[in-house]
Amino acid sequence: MKSYTPDGHIETALTEQHAKELDIIELFFFAYRDFTADPDMILEKLTFGRAHHRVLYFVNRKPGMTVAELLEVLKITKQSLARVLKQLIDTGHIVQIQGPRDRRQRELYPTHQGRALALELAAPQSRRIANALEQLDPSDRAVIEHFLKAMVNPAQWQQIDSLPKSG
Amino acid sequence: MKSYTPDGHIETALTEQHAKELDIIELFFFAYRDFTADPDMILEKLTFGRAHHRVLYFVNRKPGMTVAELLEVLKITKQSLARVLKQLIDTGHIVQIQGPRDRRQRELYPTHQGRALALELAAPQSRRIANALEQLDPSDRAVIEHFLKAMVNPAQWQQIDSLPKSG
DNA sequence: AGATTATGTCAGCGTTGTTGACTTAATTTT
DNA sequence: AAAATTAAGTCAACAACGCTGACATAATCT
Numbered sequence: 001m002k003s004y005t006p007d008g009h010i011e012t013a014l015t016e017q018h019a020k021e022l023d024i025i026e027l028f029f030f031a032y033r034d035f036t037a038d039p040d041m042i043l044e045k046l047t048f049g050r051a052h053h054r055v056l057y058f059v060n061r062k063p064g065m066t067v068a069e070l071l072e073v074l075k076i077t078k079q080s081l082a083r084v085l086k087q088l089i090d091t092g093h094i095v096q097i098q099g100p101r102d103r104r105q106r107e108l109y110p111t112h113q114g115r116a117l118a119l120e121l122a123a124p125q126s127r128r129i130a131n132a133l134e135q136l137d138p139s140d141r142a143v144i145e146h147f148l149k150a151m152v153n154p155a156q157w158q159q160i161d162s163l164p165k166s167g
Numbered sequence: 168m169k170s171y172t173p174d175g176h177i178e179t180a181l182t183e184q185h186a187k188e189l190d191i192i193e194l195f196f197f198a199y200r201d202f203t204a205d206p207d208m209i210l211e212k213l214t215f216g217r218a219h220h221r222v223l224y225f226v227n228r229k230p231g232m233t234v235a236e237l238l239e240v241l242k243i244t245k246q247s248l249a250r251v252l253k254q255l256i257d258t259g260h261i262v263q264i265q266g267p268r269d270r271r272q273r274e275l276y277p278t279h280q281g282r283a284l285a286l287e288l289a290a291p292q293s294r295r296i297a298n299a300l301e302q303l304d305p306s307d308r309a310v311i312e313h314f315l316k317a318m319v320n321p322a323q324w325q326q327i328d329s330l331p332k333s334g
Numbered sequence: 335a336g337a338t339t340a341t342g343t344c345a346g347c348g349t350t351g352t353t354g355a356c357t358t359a360a361t362t363t364t
Numbered sequence: 365a366a367a368a369t370t371a372a373g374t375c376a377a378c379a380a381c382g383c384t385g386a387c388a389t390a391a392t393c394t
Contacts, residue, residue: 008279021293024315030327097176106342125192130187148194233371249373269360346385348382349380356373359372
């Protein structure tokens with residue numbers, strides 16, 4: 001029973017009846033929005049954006065990454081990366097070192113300053129996640145991780161697995 | 168034991184040792200990227216973007232929303248909304264109706280075309296979520312929902328709860 | 335020697351966000 | 365009834381961050 005209207009507009013709300021998993025769709029939207037809002041505030045003061053965050057994050061997670069690897073992970077173009085990477089280098093957060101095997105390559109490393117910023121940006125996100133997990137049974141952690149990984153395209157799993165575990 | 172280098176760059180990877188919950192931080196990043204990639208492809212053909220998707224989604228979830236309510240949910244400015252909303256109205260996906268109580272207000276409703284597009288955009292996201300949930304115990308659904316809600320700022324819970332449950 | 339590869343760069347463009355200022359119409363307050 | 369406030373729309377300018385296409389350089393591979 002749909003409530004049609006003279007001029008054809010719809011007054012009934014879209015619900016689970018029409019499309020499955022709507023509640024998780026919108027929770028995911030709100031959760032990710034707030035999850036990124038914390039670092040965004042820190043970045044603003046440095047006139048950096050979310051793009052800088054992502055670059056800085058992955059260079060810290062896997063020091064020595066080449067430009068090509070980074071493009072593959074971030075799925076953006078060389079020109080988009082060039083802009084933010086240049087700024088991160090100019091501000092002393094990242095350094096480039098000529099590849100030892102292949103001297104065409106530029107290996108990317110964080111400076112101490114770059115590491116410090118990466119940690120500062122991660123802190124509120126860690127806190128938010130830890131807080132959310134505290135409300136659950138410790139065993140549920142594996143459930144969350146499994147769910148999130150299953151949400152990623154399998155083609156990307158290799159990239160995730162290639163990041164250092166803990167050392 | 169940190170591996171310092173002559174010129175001061177850092178070669179050790181950032182891991183759980185330095186910041187808690189790093190694995191979930193990056194899984195969340197990858198998961199959300201792929202989660203939004205599906206609808207993005209559909210939107211491209213219509214020369215719409217993610218902003219159109221969000222507006223269309225919430226107008227479908229709560230028909231009769233006013234412009235002010237939508238701004239509050241999306242947390243963007245009036246000018247940002249105006250552009251995409253105008254396009255959605257011009258293309259016949261959304262209609263505006265003068266508020267019955269307060270005639271200054273414009274209540275927003277989806278057209279049949281707008282509802283159809285919202286469903287089309289939700290389909291791949293529902294599928295992705297359903298697929299991820301299939302790999303878990305049915306009881307774990309509540310865990311995911313609880314975790315995601317806990318990731319949202321409590322100030323926003325009221326907005327989430329105000330959306331129609333199912334009817 | 336010639337082709338390919340990794341990176342960098344130039345020029346231009348589109349989407350989506352921002353701020354500030356102003357208008358119009360309707361409602362609320364005094 | 366006049367004044368203040370509110371909801372919405374609009375104009376102009378701007379910034380961040382994506383994109384494409386084309387081209388340059390150096391190093392490596394065939």
